[in-house]
Amino acid sequence: MSQIYMSGKKLFIPGPTEVRAEILDEMSKPMIGHRTEEFGQLFGRIKPKLQQLFYTQNDCLISTSSGSGFMEASIRNCVSKKVLNCVCGAFGKKWHSIALACGKEAEKIDVEWGSAIKPERIDEKLSSNEYDAVCITHCETSTGLLNPLKEISEVMKKYPDVLFLVDAVSSLGGTKIEVDKLGIDICLTSGQKAVALPSGIALASVSQKAYDKAKTIKGRGYYFDLLELKKSYDKNQTPYTPSISHLYALDRQTDYILNEEGLENRFNRHRQMAMMTRTWAKKRGMEMFPEAGYESDTVSCIINTKNIDLKAVKQKIGNKGYLFDTGYRKLNEKLNEDGKQTTFRIAHMGDIQEEDLANYLNELQNYI
Template identity: 55%
Template sequence: MGHSRLFIPGPVEVSPDVLDAMSVPMIGHRTSDFSDLFNSAVGKLGKVMMTDCVCLISASSGSGFMEAAIRNCVRDKVLNTICGAFSSKWHDIAARCGKETGKVEVDWGMAVKPDMVRKKLEDGGYDAVCVTHNETTTGVSNPVEDISKVIARYPDTLLFVDAVSSLGGMKVDTDRLGIDFCLSSSQKALGLPPGISVAAVSDDAFDRAEGIEGRGYYFDILELKKMHAKGMTPYTPSISHIKALDVQLGRILSEGIENRFFRHARLADISRKWAIGKGFEIFAEKGYESDTVTCITNTLGVDLKKMQSMMAERGYGMDAGYRKLNDKLVAEGKPTTFRIAHMGDMTADDLRDFLDALDEVLAKMEVA
């Protein structure tokens, strides 16, 4: 099977050095070699997550840490800010963990605004607020910094941030924003294979966990913290992934995180200009467009499945729209969407090659 270059919003292309790092012989996870590796990886992770907090690594995808934040740090009630499928999923997770949930909900494609959160917090009693930094379904980047200022006025309310599709591509200023539980997955802007997730957890979040029963076992952050102090995890970690993480974080730090944010912003700009130049529209609310994924309104009525399969014939893996979003739009009589992801180690040349191929496909389809 030939390799399709991925322009989907995760998994993304992974650099050969990182793939090589995964295919080295195993080491025991209770050895000093492993602790050296673990400490090296979490040290670099702190720099990329812009935090002095404890950085945890889990052999699960990001959804695991979404559940961990709820189970460990919500006593009774959590406020979910909802603007797409992944922020809805966090609400669902909280409800299934038996927590009382409040909602701030905006139309998919719009961003959550600080005033909406402020009004809701006035009801009182929220143990935490969940914010999705980058809603991958809609290509919206929520104003986490402004929202964090509202939450800072409620000292007993923790801030949880899903940085799954932003970390490694957009600034996630964990400590400055006072984020108590910041989580991300490996397979997106960090540019790693799927299979692990990371989280920076504040002292306040650990203190909260001390008083909470029903934290479970696998995602008990107090167990994770205890073993973290020894450079280990409570159970067998995915050693190959941690090796890859250590190598990739080294690559990210050598690129320079500010340079990396700048590169992603430039890729986003190229994508948006391409879409508008073709006669499409950008789905995300103006001023809140993501730098890692562009969601495009299919105003030209392109057959998205056909476009996807013609791009596959040219060796490109592309998105034909997020199904739940498109089903919703069809039901509302609105045009559907598709997404171009520009995250990880992608260069402007990679993106231009992809867009050239897409131009050729659209010309063949006689739509643009």
């Protein structure tokens, strides 16, 4: 294995992903007070680096929760009339469940899982003027599909009063997302995916338009009130005690991503790993699950065309020290019900290198 892994099984699942040893070391640094000067310096150092990672001038808020926290924050702070949720897999469905759980009026665009959300579908819905926000999943982790954010952003530009809320949990840090160019109002991600941090931290860029909307909304809740988060952010603080260990890790990892690996190299590495995986699958007579042309660079979802016993594969490759993903359970249940072939996933996101993936695929082909 290249780099410095300390985990038991090597993780080829779509999160949590492998965390480099030096990042794990950061997590064991002694605590500091979260109201101290030292903490303010740490927080202040991280902010501009996140802006680079998100390609934005917007604030990049940090929450030491998982990414779902910022999904809930987006809904609670940005929806008053009605939200349009784009569903092409499990995580699009999650947007809708969160909206309903928060008592918001919500409607869905539902496409077959594995298909992409096409911009025309959004345009058609928004022309009714009923919505104040659109929620979309960039990389639909359950199906390995990447939605066409750029084309969708062109449609969003026609509706400047509608907020554009993007779940980039399994893409940001592995795939370029130019938040300002795309006009994204909230772009959120979780640390445990392509950013390669231990789970328990989430990041979200928030536009002025999103803050302005929040000002008009009652019942924003307490923990994820964007206006409270902003007040603290401007003072290099958090409203409540954060996981300081995660902030140390984020400080180091953003240096690594921006200055040691470099963003473009990181995106290219993810692209290379995706190509390797697709070629490998094709050579073995298997097909990709997502609609052609919309395959993700961070996670590959492959149809089990040979009807291989995936649980047995998991067991066997587990004995060799790898954690195999037998596919997204609800997707496979759905496919089973429809009498279709099920899927499995190979995640190639975060800090694993081409060599690591090559070794994994080499081992995997003994069983698949």
